[in-house]
Amino acid sequence: MSETTLKDTLHSDLTTAIKARDELRSATLRMVLTAVKSEEVAGKTAKMLSDAEVMTVLQREAKKRAEAAEAFAGAGRAESAEREKAELGVIETYLPAPLSDEELAELVDEAVLAASAEGLTGMGAMGAVMSQLKPTIGARADGKRLSAAVRARLNN
Structure with a gap:
């Protein structure tokens, strides 16, 4: 089957x-x-x-x-x-449930920590963080929302 x-x-x-x-x-x-x-x-x-x-x-x-x-x-x-x-x-009805703001922030924090462990900091880490998160998040958050969350986190 x-x-x-x-x-x-x-x-x-x-x-x-x-x-x-x-x-x-x-x-x-x-x-x-x-x-x-x-x-x-x-x-x-x-x-x-x-x-x-x-x-x-x-x-x-x-x-x-x-x-x-x-x-x-x-x-x-x-x-x-x-x-x-x-x-x-x-x-x-066919799309997965979207990530909450808290879930998205948690995933972004983890990815930023991983990037900083590799020596990437500030906005220079944007590409690495985005490429790490895209496959993980998939259809649960759109690209605009994801990049805004990453940008906000990297600017802090």
Whole structure:
């Protein structure tokens, strides 16, 4: 028996949403699966995406929805903003729980201590700390939030 991949889960959930006549969920999952398929055929050769790569696509789609909702709200298009937020809610069910500020600060502190043990201090350690944290944190915090936390810690 083979393991179920994230992509298989998305397909299965799409089928369930269609049968339940859940328009929002089925439309959102179709968009996500289209983005996954586009990613698979991008480049010179087609490839199957790993769960981690599918998770990256999900993160990108979630970020697009959040930015679009903000833009629509700013333009006074509340109905469109609500639709984007609803789509974001569907996508977020597939993403891991985000790190709390305390958890993020703790991970950043550990990485900064490790970098200082290697002789890297101040803003010169930024790249080393970020490259150490990225794989650990993965989809649980976006890059902007992570870099802000690292920058704040290194400036202290």
